[in-house]
Every structure is written in structure tokens, then in C-alpha cells.
Amino acid sequence: xxxxxxxxxxxxxxxxxxxxxxxxxxxxxxxxxxxxxxxxxxxxxxxxxxxxxxxxxxxxxxxxxxxxxxxxxxxxxxxxxxxxxxxxxxxxxxxxxxxxxxxxxxxxxxxxxxxxxxxxxxxxxxxxxxxxxxxxxxxxxxxxxxxxxxxxxxxxxxxxxxxxxxxxxxxxxxxxxxxxxxxxxxxxxxxxxxxxxxxxxxxxxxxxxxxxxxxxxxxxxxxxxxxxxxxxxxxxxxxxxxxxxxxxxxxxxxxxxxxxxxxxxxxxxxxxxxxxxxxxxxxxxxxxxxxxxxxxxxxxxxxxxxxxxxxxxxxxxxxxxxxxxxxxxxxxxxxxxxxxxxxxxxxxxxxxxxxxxxxxxxxxxxxxxxxxxxxxxxxxxxxxxxxxxxxxxxxxxxxxxxxxxxxxxxxxxxxxxxxxxxxxxxxxxxxxxxxxxxxxxxxxxxxxxxxxxxxxxxx
Amino acid sequence: xxxxxxxxxxxxxxxxxxxxxxxxxxxxxxxxxxxxxxxxxxxxxxxxxxxxxxxxxxxxxxxxxxxxxxxxxxxxxxxxxxxxxxxxxxxxxxxxxxxxxxxxxxxxxxxxxxxxxxxxxxxxxxxxxxxxxxxxxxxxxxxxxxxxxxxxxxxxxxxxxxxxxxxxxxxxxxxxxxxxxxxxxxxxxxxxxxxxxxxxxxxxxxxxxxxxxxxxxxxxxxxxxxxxxxxxxxxxxxxxxxxxxxxxxxxxxxxxxxxxxxxxxxxxxxxxxxxxxxxxxxxxxxxxxxxxxxxxxxxxxxxxxxxxxxxxxxxxxxxxxxxxxxxxxxxxxxxxx
Numbered sequence: 001x002x003x004x005x006x007x008x009x010x011x012x013x014x015x016x017x018x019x020x021x022x023x024x025x026x027x028x029x030x031x032x033x034x035x036x037x038x039x040x041x042x043x044x045x046x047x048x049x050x051x052x053x054x055x056x057x058x059x060x061x062x063x064x065x066x067x068x069x070x071x072x073x074x075x076x077x078x079x080x081x082x083x084x085x086x087x088x089x090x091x092x093x094x095x096x097x098x099x100x101x102x103x104x105x106x107x108x109x110x111x112x113x114x115x116x117x118x119x120x121x122x123x124x125x126x127x128x129x130x131x132x133x134x135x136x137x138x139x140x141x142x143x144x145x146x147x148x149x150x151x152x153x154x155x156x157x158x159x160x161x162x163x164x165x166x167x168x169x170x171x172x173x174x175x176x177x178x179x180x181x182x183x184x185x186x187x188x189x190x191x192x193x194x195x196x197x198x199x200x201x202x203x204x205x206x207x208x209x210x211x212x213x214x215x216x217x218x219x220x221x222x223x224x225x226x227x228x229x230x231x232x233x234x235x236x237x238x239x240x241x242x243x244x245x246x247x248x249x250x251x252x253x254x255x256x257x258x259x260x261x262x263x264x265x266x267x268x269x270x271x272x273x274x275x276x277x278x279x280x281x282x283x284x285x286x287x288x289x290x291x292x293x294x295x296x297x298x299x300x301x302x303x304x305x306x307x308x309x310x311x312x313x314x315x316x317x318x319x320x321x322x323x324x325x326x327x328x329x330x331x332x333x334x335x336x337x338x339x340x341x342x343x344x345x346x347x348x349x350x351x352x353x354x355x356x357x358x359x360x361x362x363x364x365x366x367x368x369x370x371x372x373x374x375x376x377x378x379x380x381x382x383x384x385x386x387x388x389x390x391x392x393x394x395x396x397x398x399x400x401x402x403x404x405x406x407x408x409x410x411x412x413x414x415x416x417x418x419x420x421x422x423x424x425x426x427x428x429x430x431x432x433x434x435x436x437x438x439x440x441x442x443x444x445x446x447x448x449x450x451x452x453x454x455x456x457x458x459x
Numbered sequence: 460x461x462x463x464x465x466x467x468x469x470x471x472x473x474x475x476x477x478x479x480x481x482x483x484x485x486x487x488x489x490x491x492x493x494x495x496x497x498x499x500x501x502x503x504x505x506x507x508x509x510x511x512x513x514x515x516x517x518x519x520x521x522x523x524x525x526x527x528x529x530x531x532x533x534x535x536x537x538x539x540x541x542x543x544x545x546x547x548x549x550x551x552x553x554x555x556x557x558x559x560x561x562x563x564x565x566x567x568x569x570x571x572x573x574x575x576x577x578x579x580x581x582x583x584x585x586x587x588x589x590x591x592x593x594x595x596x597x598x599x600x601x602x603x604x605x606x607x608x609x610x611x612x613x614x615x616x617x618x619x620x621x622x623x624x625x626x627x628x629x630x631x632x633x634x635x636x637x638x639x640x641x642x643x644x645x646x647x648x649x650x651x652x653x654x655x656x657x658x659x660x661x662x663x664x665x666x667x668x669x670x671x672x673x674x675x676x677x678x679x680x681x682x683x684x685x686x687x688x689x690x691x692x693x694x695x696x697x698x699x700x701x702x703x704x705x706x707x708x709x710x711x712x713x714x715x716x717x718x719x720x721x722x723x724x725x726x727x728x729x730x731x732x733x734x735x736x737x738x739x740x741x742x743x744x745x746x747x748x749x750x751x752x753x754x755x756x757x758x759x760x761x762x763x764x765x766x767x768x769x770x771x772x773x774x775x776x777x778x779x780x781x782x783x784x785x786x787x788x789x790x791x792x793x794x795x796x
Contacts, residue, residue, distance in 0.1 A: 063560035066513065067553040073523050077538030078545060081607075088531020089754040096524030097765055103520055104773045107513035112780055114795050115510045119783055171754075174761045411539040415607040424546045431550055435557060442564050 004410045006421040007079040010428060014071050015392075016385050017432050021065035023384050026140055026191060027198025028058045029106075029133035031230060036126040050219050053451040054202065055129075059114065060442050064435065066107070071428070073099075079421060083399055083409035090156055090171045091146055098142035106135030140194070141187055148182035150400045151391070152252045155180070158403070169403060182252065185245040192238040193387070196347060197380035199231020203354060204377035205447045210363050211370045217363075219451045225358050232351035235380075239344045242387075243298070250299055250307070253401060255317070255326060256394035258310045259333035261295060262288075270295035270307035273334075280330050283310060321402070328396040336386035336393070343383035350376050462759040463749040466529035467736070469766060471729035473525055477518035478589065478631075478721045483714075484508040484515055486635015488555065488582025489628075492575055494639065494650050501575060502563060502794045507642040509796045510784045512559060514777055516552070528762050532606050532752035533736045540600065540608020541592060544615055548588050555581025563796050583628070590627025593728055594620040594669070598676045599740035606747060619676035626669040629662040630724075633701070634717040640710045644789040652705060655713070659702045666698060666724070679731035690730065694723030 032055045039047035073095065076084050084091075109131040116125055149156075155176025156169045171177065206224040210217065250257050257263075262276040264283045272294035277287045296305040310327055317326040350372065357365075365373070399406040446453075487508050495501040527534040538545055554577040562574035598619055601610040636658055639651035670691075673679050697719040704713040732738070736752050739745035753759070788794075 059560060060564070063557050067556035070516075070520065070552050070556075071549050073520050074538050074545060074549060077527070077534045078542055079539070081535035081539035084527065084531055084535035085606075088527055088534065089758050092524065092526075092528030092531055092534070092754065093758055093762055096521065096528035096762060099517060099521040099524040100765065100769045100773065103517045104514065104777070107517050108773075108777055108780055111510040111514055112783065115506075115784060118793060171758045171761070174757075411535075412605075412607055414603065414605075414609050415536075415539040416542050420542045420546075420612075423543065427546065427550060431553060435553070438557075438561060442561060446564070 003079075003413055003416060003418050003421055004407055006418060006425055007410050008406070010079060010421060010425040011075065012389075012392075013425070013432070014068065014075065014428055016388065017436075018065065018068040018072055019384055019388055020381060020436075021061050021068065022140070023190070023194040023197040023380065024061050024201055025058070025065045025136050026194030027196070027230075027234065028054065028061070028201065029129070029136045030195065031198050031202065031227070032058055033126065033129040033133045034226070036129050040122050040126045046216075046219050046222060049216065049451040050223055053219070054223070055113075056446055057201075057205075057443060059110075060439065060446065062110065064439050068432070078424075079411055079416065080399075080409050081411040081415060083404065086168050086404050086409065087149070087400060088168075090149055090169055090177060093171065093174070094142045094146040094149075094177070098139050098146075102135045102139030102142060104135075106132050106139065109135065137191060137194075140190055141183075144187045144190060145178055145180065145183050147391075148180045148186055149177060150398075151186070151395060152180060152182040153400055153403055154182075156403075166403075169400070181248065185241060185248050189238055189241045189245050189387075192234045192241060193380070193384055195234030196231050196238050196351075197234075197384060199227045199234050199351065200347065200377055200380050202227035203231055203351070204374050207365065207370055207373040208447070209450055211365065214450050214452075216451045221358070221361075221363055224354070224363070228351055228354040228358055231347070232355055235344060235347040235351060239341075239348060242341075242344065247299060253395060254308050255310065255313045255328065256333065256390070257299075258308060258313060259328045259330045259394055260337035260390060261307070262330055262334045263295070263307060263309045264311055265309040266306060266312045267309065268296070268306040269293040269304035270299065272298065276334065278330060278334075280327075283327075324397070326397060328394050333390055333394040336389040340383045340386040340390065343379040343386075347376065347379050347383070350379075462756055462763060463529075463753050464734070465763060466525070466753070466759055467729070467733060467749045469770075470522060470525050470529065471726065473518055473522035474729075475722050475725040477515070477522055478627075478725055479718050480511070480515040480518060482586075482631040482721055483634045483638035484512045485582040485586040486631040486633065487639055488578045488635075489586060489632055490635055490639065490651075490654060491582075492579050494636075494654060495647065498568075498571065500647055501571075502796065503643060503647060503788050503790075503792070504639065505559065505562065505578070505796045506792070506794045507639060507788050509559065510780060513556075514780065516556070525762075525766075529754055529759060530736055530747075530749070530752040531754060533747055536602060536606050536608055536737055536747055536752075537596075540602070540610070541595075541615065543612040544588055544592065548585050551581045551584035553581075555585075559796055563794075586631045587624040587628045590623035590625065590669075591615060591620045593627070593725075594623025594672075594676075596737055597673070597679065597728055597731055599738035599746075601741050602737060602739035602745050602747065603741060604745055606745070606752075617676075619672045622665065622669050622672045626662075626665040629658060629665050630698075630717065630721060633658045633662045634714070634721065637701070637705070637710055637714045637717055640705075641714055642787050644787050648787075652708075652710070655705055655710075656702065659705070663698060666695075666720075670695075673731075677731065679727075682731060690723050691727045694720050694727060697723065 032051055035047055035054065036051040039051055109128040113125065113128040113132060116128065155171060155173035157172040158166045159168050159170055161167045202223050206220040206227065209220040246257060262273050262278050263270065271290040271292045274289045274291060276285055278285050293303055295307050297303060299305060299307050314326050395401055397405050399409045487504060491501060491504050495504045558574040558577040558581060562571055595615050600608060601614065603609050633655060636651050636655035640648055640655055643651060697716040701713045701716045704716060734749045735746045736749060737747040
């Protein structure tokens with residue numbers, strides 16, 4: 001196998017893994033901060049127990065997010081040195097700003113939060129959790145500003161060498177980079193997905209304790225009430241903003257949309273595929289169920305409108321960028337899109353139903369509902385992962401859309417050998433695999449132990 | 460001042476701060492299995508750095524981000540070139556980071572012992588590798604005309620670099636032992652003092668060997684001259700003073716002195732490097748410099764503004780943390796980790 005394939009696998013494995021932990025950090029940091037604020041405001045001990053309980057789970061998850069994030073910071077240089085040289089003038093800036101503005105904030109104040117229960121005033125202590133939440137979410141902002149440049153390059157100029165080849169992209173306008181329209185559909189989508197993830201995390205664990213009739217029902221019922229609303233707001237916004245994001249994508253990366261819809265040929269009005277088995281080589285359907293006009297409606301909020309198909313866009317790109325295959329892996333794009341949307345819509349209904357029950361204080365859940373609520377914890381994780389798979393795989397063959405292809409971004413073989421990348425891929429996978437087992441074990445242990453558990457090692 | 464130089468200095472400052480801060484928590488992590496035998500005292504040792512280690516590590520992330528932003532070619536050449544070494548470092552930092560959080564979350568003695576050793580390995584490897592890396596950067600590594608490192612992994616493990624690795628390892632150990640002496644009470648405090656006093660001589664020897672090796676392996680001496688100026692001399696003097704301060708139980712001062720040794724040594728290396736950022740052993744013309752590795756003046760200007768605003772703020776609140784948690788970790792202290 002060559003360096004390119006291995007490097008792509010490593011990026012996929014390490015990034016998806018990293019993003020198992022990130023959304024929960026984003027959403028749960030805010031959730032815990034809200035609970036602690038409620039404690040400060042009301043002085044009720046139940047909110048303190050809730051803060052500590054969800055806070056502990058937050059910490060276990062946070063640690064994994066931090067350590068897997070370190071790899072992300074250096075991986076561009078390791079495996080993607082040509083990329084780093086090409087876009088470093090632009091891409092490095094948001095990364096450095098992320099560290100300076102966000103990482104310092106979240107890690108420093110989290111240290112204070114963990115150790116500061118007895119040393120700070122209640123108000124100041126709650127404030128440190130808010131700073132952690134702000135830090136985490138600011139970090140998402142800056143990394144998405146960086147990612148948005150890859151999706152929709154803005155504020156740059158290209159520099160050519162004597163032979164007329166493009167050698168690097170340079171920053172022409174910092175504010176165009178920051179206010180890239182793509183940032184402002186992607187960032188809210190990620191944040192609200194994080195809120196939804198945390199909401200469903202809390203729903204599932206609270207449901208478990210309500211089902212088991214654990215001690216401290218008050219805490220779980222309160223948690224469930226808050227989290228169902230929290231999850232509903234998060235997932236509803238995530239779906240709506242995601243919809244806007246896809247409409248935006250029609251303009252900036254129509255190929256990604258066409259692949260996500262498995263739309264081979266341009267249609268007007270365009271039909272929406274509910275289920276397609278296709279032939280990627282021949283670019284045609286083998287079997288498909290399609291709803292007439294629905295894709296046009298989704299794309300333009302109108303019963304007709306042209307949605308361009310893969311073949312058309314391919315032809316245009318050959319003219320624009322020269323010969324080559326500009327079609328991303330269609331099956332992966334198509335199915336990841338459907339899984340994400342399906343999971344998102346399910347989550348809207350589930351959280352709405354939970355709100356409907358708990359706001360009328362009905363906690364006597366039927367076994368089938370308990371089962372669904374416990375299982376629904378997988379939904380946000382499915383949606384988060386498939387969302388990123390669509391965003392990144394659907395952009396191929398580009399690493400920076402329209403500017404640099406993935407195959408030209410990888411570290412050259414003289415610097416990094418396939419054997420080295422294979423070594424790192426195996427070791428990361430192995431270590432990550434073991435840590436996943438450990439992390440799930442600890443999360444489960446502390447989730448089941450509940451709010452009344454006090455560490456028995458604390459003499 | 461030219462912005463390229465400013466960013467060279469800023470990155471040097473970030474690494475200096477990183478070594479000063481993370482240096483002692485590496486040292487504490489390495490000493491952990493040896494200095495504390497029972498669980499309670501191990502937890503006390505870990506809790507001395509519990510509040511700080513993560514904030515300290517961000518100095519590295521910021522330095523890495525700053526390299527990427529200000530000198531993309533430096534970032535690209537070094538991290539693709541030092542591939543396996545960096546991989547080792549990353550794996551170490553991963554297990555180290557989770558070890559803090561996970562270690563005391565289960566009562567099983569094997570579990571705890573395993574994480575203690577993870578903390579040890581996770582601190583030992585970077586403490587050693589930073590010296591190896593710095594020595595190689597200043598000694599020069601095979602970099603071709605396309606700015607690609609072509610040397611492989613074992614090329615990095617030359618005698619000079621290994622001496623550098625041992626020097627950084629021992630310097631961080633000494634720094635960590637003195638930190639422990641400052642932050643603990645009673646028996647642990649006494650033990651930390653003994654460790655510090657024992658570690659001082661080997662640290663001095665390895666630092667000296669590193670300097671002597673530098674005479675043969677690098678162009679530091681020809682560039683700085685036989686009278687290198689006050690900074691390297693201060694580095695030596697501050698290290699020498701440590702043993703006298705420890706004997707008089709002035710561990711606060713001793714900690715400042717190992718800190719100064721780290722600061723002055725790092726500055727010396729960056730001074731010897733300037734204006735290069737990565738020396739090529741194939742041809743001096745292939746070396747990466749603050750000019751051929753850098754971003755555009757526009758990006759540097761933007762980043763300078765960001766840094767000038769936020770670095771003081773970060774310094775302010777990190778200092779505040781150290782102030783809030785200035786008390787020693789004693790037998791009555793509530794332990795989180």
C-alpha cells in the first residue's frame with residue numbers, strides 16, 4: 001500500500017475517533033455550567049449533586065478528547081507536509097489562535113474547576129465552568145474556520161513559481177477567512193449537534209436510573225427534564241441548520257450534494273432518492289426508490305428547480321480543472337448522508353416525546369420506551385461521525401476544494417515511508433482501541449454508580 | 460524589529476515556557492514510581508501537578524500551532540522528518556494524559572499500578588526526546604534541496620543527540636524533584652530533597668557533556684565565539700547554585716534556579732540556531748531559515764496582533780492558577796486524582 005492510502009486511513013481513524021469525544025465535550029460543558037449556575041442561584045444541594053455527577057462523566061470524556069486532539073495538531077505536518085507547505089500561510093493561523101484563545105482557557109480553568117471546589121467562592125467556581133465551556137466551543141469555532149477554508153476557500157491568493165505552477169496559497173484577507181460563509185453554517189451545526197449529543201447522553205443515563213429506581217430520583221428526573229429540552233433544541237436546530245448548510249453546499253460544492261443524493265444526471269424538477277443501489281463505475285442506478293420533485297423542494301424551497309447531477313458536474317470540472325476524476329465515493333457519501341439525516345430526524349421525535357412525558361411528570365416509562373431511550377444514545381454518535389464522513393469524503397478528490405488535490409498533499413516518500421505510516425496507523429489504532437475499552441468501562445462505571453456515589457478511596 | 464525575527468523569538472519563548480512548566484511535571488511523573496510507594500503518597504505526588512499539567516501542555520500545542528502559522532515549512536519538514544520520534548512522543552503524551560484522569564478512578568491495585576507506569580513512560584519518553592530533538596536541530600540533519608528530511612529514524616539517535624536527551628531528562632528530573640520538595644510535606648518532602656541532591660551531579664555532568672559535545676558536533680561555538688556571552692554562563696551558574704540552595708533548604712530558590720537553567724539553556728540553543736530554524740547537514744544552503752520557512756508578512760502581522768493581545772492574558776490567568784493552588788499537598792489535603 002502506498003503512503004497516500006495509509007495516510008488517509010490514519011487521518012480517518014484518528015479524526016473520527018477524536019470526534020467521538022468532542023461533541024459531548026462541547027454540549028456537556030455548557031450543560032454542567034447550567035447546572036452549576038442553578039446550584040449557585042437556588043442553593044439546592046440536588047443541583048450540586050447533578051453538577052458533580054455529570055461533571056465527573058464530562059471529565060472522563062474530556063481527557064480522551066484532549067489527548068486525541070494532540071495528534072490532530074501534529075498530523076498535518078507528519079503525513080501531510082505538502083499540504084502544510086501549500087496552505088500553512090492560511091491554515092496555521094486559526095490553529096495557532098485556537099491553541100492560544102481556546103486550549104489555554106479550557107485546560108487552565110478546568111484544572112481550577114476540578115481542584116477548586118473548596119478554594120473558590122461558589123460563584124467564581126461556576127464561572128470557571130463557563131470559561132471551560134466557552135473555551136471548548138471557541139476551539140470548535142477556530143478549527144472549523146480552518147476546515148471551512150478546505151471546504152470553501154476564502155480570502156486567499158495563489159502564488160506561482162517561475163514555471164507557472166501554483167506552489168502555495170497565501171492569506172490575502174484574514175477577515176474573509178474568519179467570516180467565510182461556510183463557517184457560519186458549519187459552526188452552528190457542530191455546536192448544536194454537540195448540544196444534542198450531550199442531551200441524549202443525559203437522557204439515556206437518567207432513564208437508566210429512573211428505570212432502576214436508583215436513590216436520588218429527584219436528581220435524575222430534573223436531569224431528564226432539562227436534558228430533554230436541551231436535546232430537542234439542539235437537534236432541531238442541528239437539523240434546520242444542516243438543511244441550510246446543504247443548500248449552501250449546492251452553491252459551493254454541488255458535486256458533494258450530487259454524490260450525497262446519488263443523482264447521476266441533472267434533473268428539473270429533481271427527485272429525491274429514498275433508497276438507491278447504484279453502480280459507481282457506470283454511474284447509474286441498479287435499483288432506486290425516488291420521490292418526484294422532493295429534492296428540488298429541499299434544495300430551493302420550491303416545487304421545481306435544477307439540481308445538477310454527477311455527470312454534468314464532472315464534465316464541467318474536467319473543463320475547469322483539467323482531465324481527471326472529480327467524483328467522490330458515491331456510496332459512502334450517499335449512505336453517510338442518509339444515516340446522519342435519519343438519526344437526526346429520529347432524535348427530533350424521540351426528544352419531543354420525552355419532553356411531552358416528563359413535563360407532565362410522567363416518569364413511569366414502559367419497558368419499550370426505556371429500551372429506545374437507552375439505544376438512542378448511539379444516534380448522536382452515528383450522526384456526528386457520518387456527518388464528518390460526508391463533509392470530508394464528499395469533498396474528494398480535493399483536500400482544499402478547487403485548489404489542491406489530496407494526492408498532492410501527502411508527505412513525499414523521501415521524507416515519510418509507507419512503512420512509517422503503516423507503523424503509526426497500527427499503533428494509533430491499537431492504542432485508541434484499548435483506550436476506548438477503558439473509557440467506556442469508566443463511563444459506564446461512573447454512570448451506573450450515580451449521583452450519590454462518593455469515592456471510597458477518599459478517606 | 461522584523462516580524463520573522465519576532466516570531467522566531469516568540470516560538471523560542473513558547474518552547475522555553477513549555478520546558479520550564481512541563482519540565483517539572485515530566486520530572487514528577489518520572490519520579491512517581493520511585494519516590495512514593497504506597498497509594499496515598501502516590502496520589503499526593505500526582506495531585507501536586509494535577510491542576511497544572513494540562514495547562515502546561517498547551518504551551519506545546521501553542522508552540523506547534525505557532526510554528527505552523529509563522530513557519531509552515533519548519534512545521535512541515537520537522538514533523539514529517541522526525542516521524543517516528545514524534546509518533547513515540549504523541550503516544551507517550553496520549554497515555555500520560557489519560558493516566559492522570561483514569562488512575563484513581565478504580566480501586567484495583569493492578570489498574571493503579573499500570574497507570575502509574577503509564578505516567579512514568581509518558582513522562583520519560585518526552586523528557587528524553589526533547590533533548591534529542593533540540594540537539595539534532597542544532598547539530599543539523601540531512602535536509603535536501605526540497606526541504607525534505609531524508610535521514611530516517613536512526614539517524615536521529617547519534618551520540619550527541621542522545622547526550623542532549625540525557626541532559627534534558629536529568630534536568631527535568633531535578634526540576635521535578637525540587638518542585639515536589641516545594642509542594643509536599645513531611646516524608647515526601649524529605650525524600651524529594653534527597654532525590655534532588657542525588658540528581659544534581661549527574662545533571663551537571665550530562666549538561667556539561669552536552670556543552671562539550673556541542674563544541675564538536677555543532678557550529679555553536681564558532682558562531683557565538685569562545686566567549687559566548689552571559690546567557691550560557693548564567694545557565695551553568697544557576698545549575699551549580701542548586702546544590703548549595705538545596706543544602707540550605709532554600710528549595711524555592713533552587714526551583715527558580717533549575718527553571719533558569721532550563722530557560723537560559725533553551726535560549727542559548729535558539730541563539731545558536733538563529734536565523735536558521737532547522738540546520739541541513741547536507742548543505743548549509745538547504746537549511747531552513749526564518750526567511751525561507753516563513754509565512755507572508757501579512758499573516759505574521761495578523762498573528763503578531765493576536766499574540767500581543769492574548770499572550771499576556773494567558774500568562775495572567777495561568778499565574779493566577781499557581782497562586783490559587785500555591786499550598787502544599789499534605790496529609791489532610793483533599794485529593795482529586
